[in-house]
Amino acid sequence: MLRLEKRASPSRAWGMATPVLAVVLTMIAGGIMFAILGKNPVEAIRTIFWDPLFNPQFASYSRPQLLVKAGPLILIAVGLSLGFRAGIWNIGAEGQYIIGAITGAAVGLAFYPMGGWFIFPLMVIAGAFGGFLWAMIPAVLRTVFRTNEILVSLLLVYVAQSLLSSMALGALRNPQGGGFPGSRNLSQYPAAANPELIAGTGMHWGVVASFIAVTFAYILLQRHMLGFSIRLAGQAPRAARFAGVSPTRLVILCLGISGALAGLAGLFEVTGPAGQISIDFASGYGFTAIIVAFLGRLNPVGILLAGLLMALTYIGGELAQFMLGLPAAAIQAFQGMLLFFLLAVDLLSNYRIRIGRAQ
Amino acid sequence: MDLGGINPAVLIASLMVASVPIMLAALGELVVEKAGVLNLGVEGMMIIGAVMGFAVAVNTGSPLAGFLGGAAGGAILSLIFALLTQYLLANQVATGLALTLFGLGLSSLIGQGYVGIRPPLTGAVPLGPLADIPVVGRILFRHDWMVYGSLVMVAATWAVLKFTRIGLILRAVGENHEAAHALGYKVRRIRVLAICFGGAMAGLGGAYISLIRVPQWTDGITSGAGWIALAIVVFASWKPWRVLLGAYLFGGITVLQLNLQAAGARIPVEYLSMSPYLITILVLVIMSSGRGRIAAAAPASLGKNFHASR
Numbered sequence: 084m085l086r087l088e089k090r091a092s093p094s095r096a097w098g099m100a101t102p103v104l105a106v107v108l109t110m111i112a113g114g115i116m117f118a119i120l121g122k123n124p125v126e127a128i129r130t131i132f133w134d135p136l137f138n139p140q141f142a143s144y145s146r147p148q149l150l151v152k153a154g155p156l157i158l159i160a161v162g163l164s165l166g167f168r169a170g171i172w173n174i175g176a177e178g179q180y181i182i183g184a185i186t187g188a189a190v191g192l193a194f195y196p197m198g199g200w201f202i203f204p205l206m207v208i209a210g211a212f213g214g215f216l217w218a219m220i221p222a223v224l225r226t227v228f229r230t231n232e233i234l235v236s237l238l239l240v241y242v243a244q245s246l247l248s249s250m251a252l253g254a255l256r257n258p259q260g261g262g263f264p265g266s267r268n269l270s271q272y273p274a275a276a277n278p279e280l281i282a283g284t285g286m287h288w289g290v291v292a293s294f295i296a297v298t299f300a301y302i303l304l305q306r307h308m309l310g311f312s313i314r315l316a317g318q319a320p321r322a323a324r325f326a327g328v329s330p331t332r333l334v335i336l337c338l339g340i341s342g343a344l345a346g347l348a349g350l351f352e353v354t355g356p357a358g359q360i361s362i363d364f365a366s367g368y369g370f371t372a373i374i375v376a377f378l379g380r381l382n383p384v385g386i387l388l389a390g391l392l393m394a395l396t397y398i399g400g401e402l403a404q405f406m407l408g409l410p411a412a413a414i415q416a417f418q419g420m421l422l423f424f425l426l427a428v429d430l431l432s433n434y435r436i437r438i439g440r441a442q
Numbered sequence: 443m444d445l446g447g448i449n450p451a452v453l454i455a456s457l458m459v460a461s462v463p464i465m466l467a468a469l470g471e472l473v474v475e476k477a478g479v480l481n482l483g484v485e486g487m488m489i490i491g492a493v494m495g496f497a498v499a500v501n502t503g504s505p506l507a508g509f510l511g512g513a514a515g516g517a518i519l520s521l522i523f524a525l526l527t528q529y530l531l532a533n534q535v536a537t538g539l540a541l542t543l544f545g546l547g548l549s550s551l552i553g554q555g556y557v558g559i560r561p562p563l564t565g566a567v568p569l570g571p572l573a574d575i576p577v578v579g580r581i582l583f584r585h586d587w588m589v590y591g592s593l594v595m596v597a598a599t600w601a602v603l604k605f606t607r608i609g610l611i612l613r614a615v616g617e618n619h620e621a622a623h624a625l626g627y628k629v630r631r632i633r634v635l636a637i638c639f640g641g642a643m644a645g646l647g648g649a650y651i652s653l654i655r656v657p658q659w660t661d662g663i664t665s666g667a668g669w670i671a672l673a674i675v676v677f678a679s680w681k682p683w684r685v686l687l688g689a690y691l692f693g694g695i696t697v698l699q700l701n702l703q704a705a706g707a708r709i710p711v712e713y714l715s716m717s718p719y720l721i722t723i724l725v726l727v728i729m730s731s732g733r734g735r736i737a738a739a740a741p742a743s744l745g746k747n748f749h750a751s752r
Contacts, residue, residue, distance in 0.1 A: 087531070087749065089749065120551075167536075167667035172535055174539060180445060203527030224723075224727055227731075228724050228727045228730050228731040230723075230730045230731075231676060231726065231730070233482065233535065234669060234672055234673050234676070234722075235721075235723050235724060235726065237666075237669050238666065238669055238670070238673070238719045238722055238723050239719070239723070241665070241666045241716065241719045242716045242719050242720060245712045245713070245716035246712065246716070247714050248712050249710060249713065252712070253710065256742070278493065296499045305607050311690070332465070337654070358706050373539055374543065375538075377536060380461075405623070410550075410551055410554055412547050412548075412549075412550035412551040412554070412661075413547075413551055414547075415543070415550070415551075416547030416548045417547070417553055418543065418547065419540060419543040419544025419546075420544060422536075422539075422540035422544070423522065423526065423537075423540050423544060423545060425525055426526055426532035426533065426536055426537050426540060427525075427530045427532060429530075429532060430530045430531060430532070433531070434531070436695060
């Protein structure tokens with residue numbers, strides 16, 4: 084008979100191995116799903132994970148896309164991971180991402196068609212501040228009224244989506260757009276654009292920001308008192324309280340940081356790859372980032388790798404859609420499956436599996 | 443506010459229809475939470491129920507089979523949650539989120555061939571002369587059987603939780619799983635059954651959206667109804683009758699804003715359509731600020747995993 088025995092502390096070796104194991108299991112289960120859909124599973128998996136990087140026909144287009152997609156995912160996931168570690172569940176990053184894009188773009192559009200070096204930095208600040216403010220709603224409600232931050236942050240995503248379409252149709256609509264919804268194209272407005280920094284790499288300011296965020300989060304968690312408080316509050320809430328960690332301060336900080344980073348991600352997206360505020364601007368990065376945070380085991384370096392891998396599934400998914408006619412939704416289900424397997428194999432790092440009866 | 447052109451009787455009647463999906467899903471989640479499990483995957487189970495119910499109803503031509511299919515779909519998805527949280531001891535919040543993300547993807551995958559089709563119609567229950575009573579007949583006696591079924595479910599859930607042995611055991615497991623285990627109750631098995639019931643109810647609610655309320659299939663058709671159901675459980679302080687109240691309150695707001703949109707109110711459409719979510723947040727705030735009463739009403743073992751070490 085199989086029996087579980089709790090480990091005194093989580094296994095480090097399994098901690099490294101479980102994400103890899105989960106990816107392998109997801110490929111197997113995903114392959115079965117693709118086979119059910121009538122596609123050759125081996126070909127589908129190869130198209131998703133191999134062709135975007137190494138197929139000479141597609142790599143020149145796909146490789147830069149890797150950083151373009153990974154940038155926002157990493158930026159958001161790093162912020163989320165801080166809160167998740169402390170047991171503070173911000174699952175409304177999608178909303179903060181949208182609001183960051185709206186506030187940032189609004190500042191940029193206010194200056195149109197002026198030139199000036201200061202416009203883009205100002206937009207960056209506005210974007211981060213927008214996301215921060217949106218995240219402050221669940222934070223303040225939680226600290227003042229003890230309202231559940233999970234539900235509030237998630238419900239605010241729907242509010243943000245309504246605001247987005249209202250902005251695309253109303254206040255921020257391009258006055259010279261012939262009545263079509265959507266704002267002016269910011270990527271064609273030099274003072275507000277977020278262009279590719281090194282041609283052919285996909286590197287833009289958002290990617291730079293995500294690398295900086297990873298570095299800072301790593302230092303914060305390893306070397307700073309606040310990082311220690313976050314880890315302590317997650318692992319032993321009672322001990323944290325006795326050690327003088329203020330739960331209120333932690334909620335405000337974790338939600339604030341993750342909101343600001345999500346807002347930044349939105350701003351860099353709207354000024355670069357997306358180009359404009361439009362009704363379909365929200366692309367689900369805020370939700371996929373939750374998977375990225377867990378796939379990276381809430382560790383900044385892990386998140387960096389996980390973000391790249393998840394970006395690969397996006398690009399590979401598009402390629403498989405184009406080459407094999409694989410439905411777009413299949414990739415979404417595939418990503419969801421990955422999170423299931425991750426959570427399932429996590430058992431191995433926290434428990435030992437013993438065969439036989441307890442003594 | 444200008445209510446010109448909106449008939450109050452029709453409004454109340456459509457309120458009753460609009461509240462069915464969240465009422466069913468919230469009742470299911472209430473039972474799950476009473477057993478001490480927090481399943482945040484309601485949205486995912488609802489949308490799987492919606493697409494499964496729709497597919498089965500279209501293929502068989504029978505709405506009843508559709509509802510059964512929807513309930514089965516939700517229950518099967520919830521079994522993944524049960525396996526992960528009860529046997530593999532995964533974090534309940536994260537697993538619930540995974541369920542929602544996976545459900546949204548899978549549903550649009552299944553639903554691809556069903557866009558733009560109309561499902562078989564579910565007629566009103568023939569109540570004869572009752573339906574002809576002025577005003578009251580229009581409000582109460584011209585609904586489909588699911589509306590009455592959901593009201594029966596509220597009463598049944600209340601009665602089972604309050605008066606039966608099963609209800610007592612379920613509550614014991616949710617309040618203190620260690621003690622329940624020591625008394626010899628199979629904590630895991632009871633929780634798995636509760637989760638499964640919650641999944642079936644959410645699936646049923648989802649099927650109601652795609653088969654009667656809308657009625658058609660589009661991606662993301664539940665649009666947050668599952669999350670609102672979760673909020674309603676908190677609003678109801680884990681009491682079935684208050685779920686009824688919460689669902690009617692929310693249904694009322696939804697119907698009112700839709701009617702205001704149709705009547706061409708001067709408020710922009712986008713602001714009207716965000717109102718149900720804003721009001722849900724507002725209600726959550728009011729309910730949780732009352733000097734910790736909510737915290738006292740919550741099942742004591744809510745969201746904690748149980749691992750029998752002895």
